[in-house]
Amino acid sequence: MKSEAIVSNTTQIEARSVGKTFGKFHALRDVSLQISEGEFLSLLGPSGSGKTTFLTLLGGYEPVTRGRLMLEGQDMTSWSANQRGFGMVFQGYALFPHLTVAENIAFPLKVQKRSKAQVTDRVAQMVEMVGLSGHEHKKPKALSGGQQQRVALARALAYEPKVLLLDEPFSALDKNLRGQMQEELRRLHRDLGTTFVFVTHDQEEALALSSRIAIFNHGELQQIGTPDEVYERPANRFTAEFLGDINILSLDAEAGGIAGTPLELPASATAYEHVAIRPEHMRLAAAGDGNQLPARVRDRVYLGSKSRLLLETRAGEELMLYFDNGPGLPPPDRGAELNVVWDTRDSFAI
Amino acid sequence: MRPVLFLICPVLLFLGASYLLPFLGIVQLSFTDPDPGLAQYGRVLTEDLPTGVIWRTLRLCVIVTAVSVSCAYVITLLWVRGSPLVRSITELCIMIPFWISVLSRAFGWLSMLSNRGLLNTWLQDLGLIDSAIQMTRNEFAVVVGMSHYLIPFAVFPLATAMRNVDERVLTAADGMGASRLRIFWQVFLPMTASGIMGATLLVFVFSIGFYVTPALLGGGQSVLVAELIYLWLFQIPQWGMAAAMSVVLMLGVGGILFILMRRYGEMAK
Ligand SMILES: Nc1ncnc2c1ncn2[C@@H]1O[C@H](COP(=O)(O)OP(=O)(O)O)[C@@H](O)[C@H]1O
Ligand SMILES: [Mg+2]
Numbered sequence: 001m002k003s004e005a006i007v008s009n010t011t012q013i014e015a016r017s018v019g020k021t022f023g024k025f026h027a028l029r030d031v032s033l034q035i036s037e038g039e040f041l042s043l044l045g046p047s048g049s050g051k052t053t054f055l056t057l058l059g060g061y062e063p064v065t066r067g068r069l070m071l072e073g074q075d076m077t078s079w080s081a082n083q084r085g086f087g088m089v090f091q092g093y094a095l096f097p098h099l100t101v102a103e104n105i106a107f108p109l110k111v112q113k114r115s116k117a118q119v120t121d122r123v124a125q126m127v128e129m130v131g132l133s134g135h136e137h138k139k140p141k142a143l144s145g146g147q148q149q150r151v152a153l154a155r156a157l158a159y160e161p162k163v164l165l166l167d168e169p170f171s172a173l174d175k176n177l178r179g180q181m182q183e184e185l186r187r188l189h190r191d192l193g194t195t196f197v198f199v200t201h202d203q204e205e206a207l208a209l210s211s212r213i214a215i216f217n218h219g220e221l222q223q224i225g226t227p228d229e230v231y232e233r234p235a236n237r238f239t240a241e242f243l244g245d246i247n248i249l250s251l252d253a254e255a256g257g258i259a260g261t262p263l264e265l266p267a268s269a270t271a272y273e274h275v276a277i278r279p280e281h282m283r284l285a286a287a288g289d290g291n292q293l294p295a296r297v298r299d300r301v302y303l304g305s306k307s308r309l310l311l312e313t314r315a316g317e318e319l320m321l322y323f324d325n326g327p328g329l330p331p332p333d334r335g336a337e338l339n340v341v342w343d344t345r346d347s348f349a350i
Numbered sequence: 351m352r353p354v355l356f357l358i359c360p361v362l363l364f365l366g367a368s369y370l371l372p373f374l375g376i377v378q379l380s381f382t383d384p385d386p387g388l389a390q391y392g393r394v395l396t397e398d399l400p401t402g403v404i405w406r407t408l409r410l411c412v413i414v415t416a417v418s419v420s421c422a423y424v425i426t427l428l429w430v431r432g433s434p435l436v437r438s439i440t441e442l443c444i445m446i447p448f449w450i451s452v453l454s455r456a457f458g459w460l461s462m463l464s465n466r467g468l469l470n471t472w473l474q475d476l477g478l479i480d481s482a483i484q485m486t487r488n489e490f491a492v493v494v495g496m497s498h499y500l501i502p503f504a505v506f507p508l509a510t511a512m513r514n515v516d517e518r519v520l521t522a523a524d525g526m527g528a529s530r531l532r533i534f535w536q537v538f539l540p541m542t543a544s545g546i547m548g549a550t551l552l553v554f555v556f557s558i559g560f561y562v563t564p565a566l567l568g569g570g571q572s573v574l575v576a577e578l579i580y581l582w583l584f585q586i587p588q589w590g591m592a593a594a595m596s597v598v599l600m601l602g603v604g605g606i607l608f609i610l611m612r613r614y615g616e617m618a619k
Binding site: 059060061081082088090091092094095096097098107108111112159 | 516518519521522523524525526527528532536537540541543
C-alpha cells in the first residue's frame with residue numbers, strides 16, 4: 001500500500017550535520033539525510049523528539065544552529081521561508097480565522113501579486129481538488145476538523161510548491177476521518193508528484209503512507225529507510241521497540257545463546273547483547289527446526305480472531321506472541337509449558 | 351426556591367435598593383419637576399444649550415475613544431510583542447497611572463499645558479514659538495486629559511486579544527512571503543478586532559460619564575453632559591431638567607452599548 005508516485009533518484013534536499021539548540025537545550029543533533037524529488041518522507045518519533053523542529057528548519061522558519069541545508073545542490077541554509085518557497089501545513093492548521101475558505105487559499109496567491117482572474121481560477125481549482133465545493137464562503141470556525149485540514153492543504157498547495165511540509169496534519173482528527181484523509185493525501189501525492197515531508201508520531205500512519213521513514217529520538221536521527229527496512233531491519237533497540245511489537249532476549253556470549261539454552265543466532269550477533277524477534281515470526285510447537293525456547297504461559301488475552309499470549313522464559317524474560325483462534329488446537333491455558341520456535345533469519349541482533 | 355437564587359437574593363435586594371430605587375426617583379422627577387408631563391424632555395431635546403452639550407459630548411467622546419484606543423493599541427503591541435526590556439518599561443508605564451488619582455492627573459496636565467506651563471515654556475525657550483499657545487480651557491486639553499486617563503483601560507481587552515493570536519498564523523503568513531505591513535493590516539489587526547471592539551465599548555462608556563477632567567481642563571469652555579447635569583443640580587437648580595438629561599444620557603448610552611454589543615457578539619462568533 002505504498003504511495004505509487006514515482007520517486008526519482010535525484011536528491012532534492014540534503015541536510016548535512018544539522019543541529020539546533022534552544023539556549024542550552026539540544027533539540028536536534030547532527031542530523032544528516034537526503035530527500036529525493038517526489039518522495040513521501042515521514043519523520044516519525046515520540047513527542048519531543050525534534051520532528052517539528054526539523055521540519056521548521058527545513059521550511060526556513062527557524063535558523064539552524066549548526067550544519068547546512070542544500071536544495072538542488074544550492075546552499076539554502078540562510079534562505080528565508082519565502083525564498084525556499086515550500087508549502088507548509090502547520091500543526092493546528094494555522095488558518096486565518098477572519099478569512100473565508102476562498103480568501104485563505106487566495107492569500108498566498110495575492111501575496112505573489114497574481115492577477116485577479118488567475119487567483120479566482122486557482123482558488124476554484126484548489127477548492128475542487130480538496131473537495132470543499134460549496135464551502136468557499138465559510139470561515140474556518142464553521143468547518144469541521146477534517147474540512148479545516150483540507151483548507152490548510154489547499155492553501156499550502158495553492159502556489160504549486162516543489163516541497164510540501166506537513167506537521168502532524170491528522171493528529172486532531174478521529175480515527176475514521178484519519179483513514180479517509182490519509183487516503184486523500186496519498187492520492188494528492190500521486191497526482192501532484194510534489195515532495196512530501198510528513199511529521200507524525202503514529203507509526204501505522206508512517207508505515208502506510210511513506211516511501212521512506214526517518215525515525216527520531218531525543219533529537220537524533222535513529223534510522224532512515226523504506227517502511228519494510230526500518231520494520232524488518234531496525235538499526236537499534238529504539239527503532240525495534242518503537243515500531244510494532246518486539247520480543248527482546250538477553251544474550252549470553254559464553255553459552256552461545258540465551259542463558260541455559262544454546263541458540264542459532266544471526267551472524268552479526270557476536271558484537272551485540274540482545275536478540276530480537278517480532279511476535280508474528282514466533283510459533284508455538286512441541287519441537288521444530290529453528291530455535292526453540294521453553295517457556296511458560298503467564299497470561300492469555302482473548303482478542304477475537306486471535307489471542308495474545310504472554311510467556312515467561314526460564315531466565316525470567318517476557319515474550320509476547322499471537323495465537324490464531326482458527327480451526328485446530330485451542331490456545332494453551334495459563335501455566336502451560338511449551339516451546340517457542342522461530343527461524344534464525346527472522347531474528348536480529350541489537 | 352433554588353439554593354443559588356436564594357443566596358444571591360441579598361445582592362439583588364442591595365442593588366435594587368441602591369440603584370434601581372434612586373433611578374426610579376430620577377425618572378419620576380423628570381416627568382414632574384417643575385411641571386407634570388413631557389415638558390422637561392422637550393426642553394432637553396430642543397433647547398440650544400442641552401442639545402449643543404449633547405452633540406459636543408458625543409463628538410468629544412468619539413474623538414477621545416478613537417485617540418485612546420489607537421494609542422492603547424500601539425502601547426499594547428509594545429507590551430505584548432516587544433523585547434523583554436520594552437515589555438517591562440511599557441508595563442510600568444501602563445501601571446503607574448492607576449496609582450495616581452484622576453484629580454492629580456488633571457492638575458498634572460494643567461501644569462503641563464497651561465500658558466505658563468512646562469510645554470509652552472520649553473517651546474518658547476527653544477525659540478520655536480513667540481507667544482504661548484492656548485492649550486488649556488479648550489477641547490484639545492479635554493481630549494488629552496481624558497484619553498490619558500482612559501488609555502490604560504483600553505489596554506487590557508486589547509492585550510487579551512493580542513495574546514490569543516496564534517503565533518503560527520503569523521509564521522504562516524510570513525512564510526508565504528507577506529510583508530510585515532501586510533501581515534499587520536491583513537492578519538494581525540483583523541485577528542484582534544474583538545479586542546478593539548471591547549476596548550472601544552469600555553472607553554466610550556467611561557468617557558460619556560466623565561466629569562472631573564473636562565471640568566478642570568476645559569475650564570468651563572467645553573461643557574459636557576455630566577458637567578451640565580451638575581450645573582442644573584447645584585448651581586442653577588432645575589432638578590427636573592437634570593433628571594430628564596440623566597434619563598436621556600442613560601438611554602443613549604444603553605442604546606449605543608446595545609448596538610456595539612451585538613456587533614461584538616457577531617465578531618466573537
Ligand atoms: N522554541 C523553542 N524553545 C525552546 N525549546 C523548544 C522550542 N521548540 C521546541 N523546543 C524543544 O525541543 C524539543 C523538540 O521539540 P519538537 O521538535 O516540537 O518535538 P516533536 O515535534 O517531535 O514533538 C522539545 O523538548 C521542545 O520542548
Ligand atoms: Mg511536533
